[in-house]
Amino acid sequence: ALSIHVDYMQQALNLARKSPPKPTNYRVGALLVERKTNTVLATGYTLECEGNTHAEQSCFIKLAKEHDILEEQLGDILPKETVLYTTVEPCFKRLSGNLPCVQRILRLGKTIKTVYVGVKEPEKFVGENTGRKQMEDAGIEVVLVEGMEREILEVATAGHVPES
Ligand SMILES: Nc1nc(=O)c(N)c(NC[C@H](O)[C@H](O)[C@H](O)COP(=O)(O)O)[nH]1
């Protein structure tokens, strides 16, 4: 049966499709959702916000702008039962050196309770992604929403040069 999680992951994948293809990152879509009422608090996709931004980061930037606060202050306004859907698991390291999204999530305190991911990050750019363990150690549940791996990866890597 189509779970609510697949519905949100499909929405996230549709967002990822808006991302301009690039060989050095993944095209990812993300949604911040208030679990009790299932209200979408913010949507985002890779490179949506100016600069070299990630999908999860774009959600945070947009929501912070809406509340006229800094991104790192979002923990003060996010509902206690906020969850994040992202087609590719949050990054723990970025080749650009920008702050990884796991750190962005962790600094929001106990507001983000669960992170739903469509796929684990491939090891192409930064080797094995150890972000999941960092989040679980901080009490954040990480749930793999199965069944969409192939299409998520197809969208995520659309800007990559085919492996020769
Ligand atoms: N979860 C996630 N959301 C994104 O929006 C995105 N682009 C990635 N991609 C992860 C990948 O590891 C980094 O894109 C590379 O490490 C290059 O780093 P930059 O993106 O240039 O900072 N991962």
Ligand SMILES: [Zn+2]
């Ligand atoms: Zn990231």
